[in-house]
Amino acid sequence: MNELPPVAQGFLAYLELEKRYSQHTVQSYGLDLLQFFRYLSLQYGELPLDRLTHFHIQSWLALGLEPKHPSQNKKKQPGPVTPATIRRKISTLKSFFKYALRKGELAQSPMAKVVSPKMRGRLPVFVDEKAMRQVEENQSEGERLFGDDFDGATRRLIVELLYQSGIRQAELLGLTHRSMDLSNSQMKVLGKGNKERIIPLSRPLMAMIREYDERRRKEVGSAETGQLLVRANGKGITKAFVYRTVREALDRVTTISKRSPHVLRHTFATHLMNNGADINAVKELLGHASLASTQVYTHNTIEKLKKVHQQAHPKA
Structure with missing residues (x-):
C-alpha cells in the first residue's frame, strides 16, 4: 500500500488502530483505494486531492471498474461488475473522503453527487x-x-x-x-x-x-x-x-x-x-x-x- 498518498495510508491506519477493523476489512479498503488512485494517475496525472470532483469518481466507476480481458492461457472469462461491487467501492470512497475532511485535506467531499446503484432484494437461503x-x-x-x-x-x-x-x-x-x-x-x-x-x-x-x-x-x-x-x-x-x-x-x-x-x-x-x-x-x-x-x-x-x-x- 506504499503507492497510496499519505492521507490514504493514514486512513487505513485509522481503520486498523482506532476503528479496530479486521485485517481482511482493512485490506479490502486498501485495495479499493489503490485501484482508485492508480486509475486517477493513469487518466489525469498528478491530480491534487482537493481538485477531485464527482466527475472523477463517476469516471472511475464507469470505466475503471470494467473487467480486463484475461490472457489466452486463462480459461475463466471475467464477469460483469455487479451493483454490489460498485456499492462497496462507493462506500470505501465515502469513508475515505469523510476522513480526509476531518483531517483538513478537503473543503468538501466529492461524493455528494455520487449515487449508489439500487440492489435487488434477495431473501436469505435457509434450511427448513x-x-x-x-x-x-x-x-x-x-x-x-x-x-x-x-x-x-x-x-x-x-x-x-x-x-x-x-x-x-x-x-x-x-x-x-x-x-x-x-x-x-x-x-x-x-x-x-x-x-x-x-x-x-x-x-x-x-x-x-x-x-x-x-x-x-x-x-x-x-x-x-x-x-x-x-x-x-x-x-x-x-x-x-x-x-x-x-x-x-x-x-x-x-x-x-x-x-x-x-x-x-x-x-x-x-x-x-x-x-x-x-x-x-x-x-x-x-x-x-x-x-x-x-x-x-x-x-x-x-x-x-x-x-x-x-x-x-x-x-x-
Missing part, C-alpha cells in the same frame, strides 16, 4: 425445520450423518453451534474454553469490529459441549491450540474444515442451492422469526449493527404467511 431435525437427530434415511469417532463428534458440534447460536464462521473459529460460561448457560463471542456479545446456550447444547470437552481430554489430550474445537490430531479446526463439514451434512438433508456455514446463520434467524421471536432480540443475538440488517428475515416470515394463505383460504 424438518431437515434441521434430521441433523440434530444425526439420522437421515436410516444412516448417521456424523461418525462415532472424535472427528465425527467435532463435526456434529460445529453444525449444532452454528445453528443453535447463529454465530458467524469466523466467530466459531475464535471460540475457546474461556468463551464458555456453562454455569450461566451462555457463551461470549467476539464479533465484527472486536465487539463482544453474549449468546444463551440451550441445555442440550451445553450437555454436548461438556461431553465433547471430556472426550477431547481423554482421546486427544493436550491440544496444540486454544480453540474449543479441534481435530483428532490436536490441531485446531480451519475455515475449510468447517465449510466442508456443513456442506456434507446439508447435502444429506436438503436440496437448497447454498450449503455454507452462513446458511445456518440464516436458518437460525429465520426459524426464530418464524416462531415469533422479537426482531430486536434477534438483532442482538446476531450482532447486527442496525435493525435494517435483521429486517430481511421478516420477509421470509411474510412469504410463509402468504403461502399458508394461498393454500388454505378459499378466496386466495
Whole structure:
C-alpha cells in the first residue's frame, strides 16, 4: 500500500488502530483505494486531492471498474461488475473522503453527487425445520450423518453451534474454553469490529459441549491450540474444515442451492422469526449493527404467511 498518498495510508491506519477493523476489512479498503488512485494517475496525472470532483469518481466507476480481458492461457472469462461491487467501492470512497475532511485535506467531499446503484432484494437461503431435525437427530434415511469417532463428534458440534447460536464462521473459529460460561448457560463471542456479545446456550447444547470437552481430554489430550474445537490430531479446526463439514451434512438433508456455514446463520434467524421471536432480540443475538440488517428475515416470515394463505383460504 506504499503507492497510496499519505492521507490514504493514514486512513487505513485509522481503520486498523482506532476503528479496530479486521485485517481482511482493512485490506479490502486498501485495495479499493489503490485501484482508485492508480486509475486517477493513469487518466489525469498528478491530480491534487482537493481538485477531485464527482466527475472523477463517476469516471472511475464507469470505466475503471470494467473487467480486463484475461490472457489466452486463462480459461475463466471475467464477469460483469455487479451493483454490489460498485456499492462497496462507493462506500470505501465515502469513508475515505469523510476522513480526509476531518483531517483538513478537503473543503468538501466529492461524493455528494455520487449515487449508489439500487440492489435487488434477495431473501436469505435457509434450511427448513424438518431437515434441521434430521441433523440434530444425526439420522437421515436410516444412516448417521456424523461418525462415532472424535472427528465425527467435532463435526456434529460445529453444525449444532452454528445453528443453535447463529454465530458467524469466523466467530466459531475464535471460540475457546474461556468463551464458555456453562454455569450461566451462555457463551461470549467476539464479533465484527472486536465487539463482544453474549449468546444463551440451550441445555442440550451445553450437555454436548461438556461431553465433547471430556472426550477431547481423554482421546486427544493436550491440544496444540486454544480453540474449543479441534481435530483428532490436536490441531485446531480451519475455515475449510468447517465449510466442508456443513456442506456434507446439508447435502444429506436438503436440496437448497447454498450449503455454507452462513446458511445456518440464516436458518437460525429465520426459524426464530418464524416462531415469533422479537426482531430486536434477534438483532442482538446476531450482532447486527442496525435493525435494517435483521429486517430481511421478516420477509421470509411474510412469504410463509402468504403461502399458508394461498393454500388454505378459499378466496386466495
